[in-house]
Amino acid sequence: MNFLYPGFLFALLSVAIPVIIHLFNFRRFKKVYFSNVRLLKEVEQQNSSKEKLKNLLILLSRILAIIFLVLAFAQPYIPLSEQKNKFVNNAISIYVDNSYSMEAINKDGNLLDEAKRRAKELIKGFGINDRFQLLTNNFEGKHQRLVNVDEFLKALEDVKISPANRNLQQILNRQGNVLTGSANKYSFIISDFQKNIATGKKLETKSDIQYAFLKLNATTLPNVAVDSVWVLSPNHQPGANEKLVVQLKNYSDEEAKNIPLKLSINNQQKGLGSITIPAGKTRKDTLNFSGLKAGWQKGIITIKDFPVTFDDTLSFSFKVDKNLSVLSINGANAGNYIKALFAADNYYNLAENSESNINYSGFANFGLIVLNGLKNPSSGLAQQLKNYLNAGGAVVIFPDLDADIQAYNAFLNGLSLPSIQSLTKTETKVDQIDLQNPIFKTVFEEIPKNLDLPTVNRYFSFVENNSSNKENILALPGKKLFFAKYGVGNGTAYLSATGLNTVDGNLARHPVFVPLMYRLALNAGNETALYYHLGNDNALASKKINLGKNQTLKLTAKNFEAIPEIRQADGKTLIYVADQIKNAGFYNLYLADSLLAIYAFNNSRAESDMHYLSIAELDNLAGKSNLKIFDTDKDAVKLTAGANKIGQTLWKLCLILSLIFIAAEILLIRFFNNPKKTI
Structure with missing residues (x-):
């Protein structure tokens, strides 16, 4: 047994008080002789041995009452372990x-x-x-x-x-x-x-x-939170129509009716709505807006919900690009189809490299890279494209069907793409198109019964051992690959079974080619996160940032400024903020006086569930x-x-025992061996 407050044990010295009282309270019985007992009006008959026993019991009760009262203040306990604590501190x-x-x-x-x-x-x-x-x-x-x-x-x-x-x-x-x-x-x-x-x-x-x-x-408490937001297109053009999906979650056990919803971008109201959410469910709403100018945009979704309010707003940011850069790497016999397509729209900024003179260092600056009829793609190109794809880029491959198959396979294997089995020279018509794929989902207002699809005069047949990361966009009979999407690293590779020359087929001149390539470009590029969560997300992603000597990045906000740590990885720059950011809001990333990015931070929704x-x-x-x-x-x-x-505290027991002995003392004094009165 141990004591929480052993210092109180010094109070046990007070036991001496009832002992001293007992020792000095001597009562001796003497014989008194009377000449006539009738002169005595009242005689008390006492038994001396019983009186001594009574006094000893009273003394014992007083001593035990004091002892247990002191122990109650010292708070004895039995440790969880049967052994006493090993250490003093x-x-x-x-x-x-x-x-x-x-x-x-x-x-x-x-x-x-x-x-x-x-x-x-x-x-x-x-x-x-x-x-x-x-x-x-x-x-x-x-x-x-x-x-x-x-x-x-x-x-x-x-x-x-x-x-x-x-x-x-x-x-x-x-x-x-x-x-x-x-x-x-x-x-x-x-x-x-x-x-x-x-x-x-x-x-x-x-x-x-x-x-x-x-x-x-x-x-x-009942609570409704702005759970998340996302846009339907990773690419944003000036003045274009945009669609933002907002997801709200009702954490309470009752239905939340007509929750008001507001969208603001750059402090301008862009959308309003209201939504009813069943108990414990989530609901989505799509807000449309337009009229944005080129540059970084700061958006805020707001709802009104009381009494829990920390999750009633969600900030997000994205960039509207003035143009989209596309790189076309052309073989000797590639033709001008890619150039003619992207030159027709001022939004696309097309750059061209010949197969023999490729600028690898500029890959990170392009949202889409098209390999158009390369005759002999090298392993070095494959490695640079792999880094580009790992950083989230997009690559489209239109092969030269007259190229050496073995050399092409080495290149394709370097990108983790299927190998070419053989060249098929039988005229075939594409018989399947995935109209639910994001590439074509909103292209056709009405789908004709007999949809005209491209024809091909010759094409590569591929050996596909693993199709788990494959999406067929256009397919030949028997679900053979014609134009398919593959996930490679953090990016996307699109592989065509045929080239763009007229001798290979009519793909480049077919009406489906224009929306196919435009939508590929609009869905390409480095899609950055719309927002981050405080306390959980400490690494911010950015396009590759090249720093000069003695140059540093600076992250700023109202009453905040920090120099983050940076690392270069897979063609991206990772910006580590550790635990420096503690408040929700927008943070600007600067290189000298140049604004590189705006990041939005929000409170984590982990605290929204009030159960x-x-x-x-x-x-x-x-x-x-x-x-x-x-x-x-x-x-x-x-x-x-x-x-x-x-383990087990004993102070209550000590207090109860002290009260019991005090009560015993009272009972002994009042009822034990009371003297009988006689007249």
Whole structure:
């Protein structure tokens, strides 16, 4: 048995008080002689031996009452382990949940304020020489050490609501990194235990750490959140019609009716709507807008939903390009079909390289690369295209059917594309077109019954061992490849079975060729993320940025400026912001005075579901003898008594026994061996 407050044991010296009173309260029986007993009006008959027993029992009751009262203040307990603590000092890690859900209100007020109060109560159960760690969702470096009580309390006052969120296993692992060395180790988790905090797996804990979960109870609130947004085309042209899909989610158990929805771009209202969402469901709405100018656009989707408001807005950004750059690498007999096609529209900026003079360094600047009738594509070209595709680019391959098949196969294998089996010289007509593919989905207003499709005089037949990443756009009879899409790295490769020369067929002169190539170009390019989430997304993607000597990038916003770390990978530049960005909004990326990109950051939607784990669910997650779970509404006394870091507390029993012995003293004085009165 151990004591939480052994200093109170000095009060056991007070046992001497009833002993001294007993020793100095001598009562001796003397014989008194009377000449006439009739002169005595009243005689008390006493038994001296019984009186002594009574006094001893009263003394014992007083002593035991004082002893158990002192023990109640010293708070004895039985440790969880049968053995006593091995070490004199204690190391305590206290996690205070400061996620958005802790803004909720219960009968005691704000949950975060209650969590702070509970943390202060916990440290009162430890000694002045013990050391403490304060942990929050921010996982800040300054919280990765043990401090004294005063430093802990000062850091606790500075804890504020944060957009970051962590799961239980991450929190326990972080605490385990600090709770090392020779000390008695205690881990406390103070949280509302929103369901997103669980990973669905059993928790992994350390056997030398005593764990306790302190569950704060909040009222479940209805909530509707802007879950996500996306555009239907990765390419944006000045003045073009755009379609934005908005997805809302209703996290409550009741239907959300007529939720108002607003779209603003560059502080101008571009769309309005309202939507009704059944309980626990998601619903999508499509907003149309147009009239954008070239440059970066800052959009905001807003709904009105109370009382939870942190997820009622979602910011996003995208760039409207003044033109789209296309590179055509031409063979000797390629023809002018690609040039004639893209030169007809000022939006497309066409550059041409000959097969013998290719500028590899400029690949990253193009949204689409067309290989038009290459006779002998090299392995070096394949490697450069592979890097371009890994960065998210798009490549279209129209082969030269007179080329060496073996040499072409080496090139195709370098791009993880099917190998050529043979050259087929039988005239064939394309018999399948995928009208649901994004390339053709909105091209035809009305589909004729007998759709005219291209004919081919000769074509390559391919060996396709793996078609899992293949999409047939146009196919020959027997579902043979004619024009298909393949995912390569982060990009897309389009492979044609025939070339564009008239001797190969009529594809280049067929009406389907124009929408095919234009839509390929519009769906090509590096599609960047519309937005990122605070606390989760620390790497921002960008087109390759070439920095000169002593040049650095700068990320800025209102009252914010940082120099991010950058890395070059697969033809892209990755920008690492670590945990520097803490507020939702728009952040501008500059190289000197040149604006390179605008990034939008939003609060994570992980906190939007205002449902909580029950004690039973937490018990199921824990499943450990060294992990205790407490409901702060029901177990508030245990929390202040320190029951969350020990096994069984005995102070209640001591207090009850003290009261029993006080009552016994009263009963002994009043009823034990009362003297009989005689006249």
